[in-house]
Amino acid sequence: MAFPKPRNINVERYVGGLSKFKRIDNSIKLSANESALGPSPKAIKAFKRDKNKILKYPESDSNSLRDVIAKKFNIQSNRIICGAGSDQIFDLVCKSFLQKGDEVVVTEFGFIMHKIYASIHGAKVLIAKENKYKASISEILKKITYKTKIVFIANPNNPTGTYLSKKEMLTLRKKLRSNILLVVDDAYFEFMKKNDFTSGLDLFKNKPNVLITRTFSKIYGLAGLRLGWGYSSKKIIDSMYQIKPPFNVNRVALAVSIEAIKDNKWTKRAIKHNTLWAKKIFSVLKKNNVESNQPTANFFLMNFKKAKINSDEVFSKLANKRLILRKMTQYKIPNSLRLTIGDKKANEHFIKSIESILK
Numbered sequence: 001m002a003f004p005k006p007r008n009i010n011v012e013r014y015v016g017g018l019s020k021f022k023r024i025d026n027s028i029k030l031s032a033n034e035s036a037l038g039p040s041p042k043a044i045k046a047f048k049r050d051k052n053k054i055l056k057y058p059e060s061d062s063n064s065l066r067d068v069i070a071k072k073f074n075i076q077s078n079r080i081i082c083g084a085g086s087d088q089i090f091d092l093v094c095k096s097f098l099q100k101g102d103e104v105v106v107t108e109f110g111f112i113m114h115k116i117y118a119s120i121h122g123a124k125v126l127i128a129k130e131n132k133y134k135a136s137i138s139e140i141l142k143k144i145t146y147k148t149k150i151v152f153i154a155n156p157n158n159p160t161g162t163y164l165s166k167k168e169m170l171t172l173r174k175k176l177r178s179n180i181l182l183v184v185d186d187a188y189f190e191f192m193k194k195n196d197f198t199s200g201l202d203l204f205k206n207k208p209n210v211l212i213t214r215t216f217s218k219i220y221g222l223a224g225l226r227l228g229w230g231y232s233s234k235k236i237i238d239s240m241y242q243i244k245p246p247f248n249v250n251r252v253a254l255a256v257s258i259e260a261i262k263d264n265k266w267t268k269r270a271i272k273h274n275t276l277w278a279k280k281i282f283s284v285l286k287k288n289n290v291e292s293n294q295p296t297a298n299f300f301l302m303n304f305k306k307a308k309i310n311s312d313e314v315f316s317k318l319a320n321k322r323l324i325l326r327k328m329t330q331y332k333i334p335n336s337l338r339l340t341i342g343d344k345k346a347n348e349h350f351i352k353s354i355e356s357i358l359k
């Protein structure tokens with residue numbers, strides 16, 4: 001019998017962070033870089049208020065949210081596009097720009113969804129080597145050919161936690177041909193405290209050939225609602241609107257995110273919490289001979305090459321203490337685990353556990 005045949009898409013599937021262990025109750029999930037404090041109470045109030053309105057379609061183009069974003073960041077609302085997670089923004093940009101024969105450059109340990117979407121949309125993905133888990137501009141430039149359409153970079157990057165300075169980002173844009181689109185993924189910029197860092201939006205909001213992406217999944221604690229946005233020149237954003245599914249952001253996500261983004265007090269609190277715990281955890285790791293990135297985001301990539309046991313053993317021992325971390329198998333980063341900074345209780349439990357495991 002002839003059978004319907006899907007398109008042959010040669011792409012690896014994304015493996016998300018584990019949520020729970022089968023045989024362990026009350027596990028603590030520190031595997032997906034979710035928010036430690038959760039959403040603003042004002043956002044939760046909006047959630048409860050709007051849950052009864054779900055029989056109605058949402059706005060098709062997220063106009064009310066775009067206005068709030070535009071006001072907050074002093075940018076133009078008609079150059080913003082919202083999506084079901086910044087994931088959908090990567091999907092849309094790849095869909096509107098790529099065809100077979102095009103090339104996309106990503107970095108060796110760059111956020112994996114960038115290369116997954118580029119492959120789904122038929123491009124050849126070229127991988128630029130990193131230097132000590134940090135993106136290298138010279139390696140990126142080596143991979144550029146006349147077929148290059150897009151270069152992706154998350155800054156700071158997940159899972160490595162490394163970043164390119166303002167100067168390096170400006171150099172990168174300057175050295176790329178003007179008809180190559182640079183996508184700068186700002187997912188974790190709120191957590192950054194480094195003086196030589198500037199967010200993609202602040203650096204490039206007036207550049208016509210840069211797309212900046214942002215998310216509500218991290219600092220705003222709304223990963224489960226799926227909401228992100230992109231900002232670029234009108235022409236690029238319009239090309240993405242042309243293919244955007246209608247109603248791609250749901251009604252509850254819109255209502256909740258508007259309150260979340262307006263609550264500066266809660267955002268400051270979340271940043272303060274992260275800065276405090278990032279500093280504490282970083283020093284505990286150092287003391288215990290675990291190499292990691294500097295505090296740059298809400299997670300640490302920990303390398304156990306100087307420890308007495310390897311990352312798989314650490315993973316199991318932490319699991320026995322109910323802690324779920326992220327294995328780096330899919331990223332092919334050896335002897336490493338990624339830890340998301342959690343709430344006070346989770347962080348204290350992690351510190352106590354890792355100290356006893358590595359002593």
Ligand SMILES: Cc1ncc(COP(=O)(O)O)c(C=O)c1O
Nearest residue numbers: 085086087154158187215217228
């Ligand atoms: C660098 C980076 N970009 C984007 C995302 C995805 O965000 P969203 O939940 O908005 O799709 C993540 C999520 O882990 C991330 O680490």
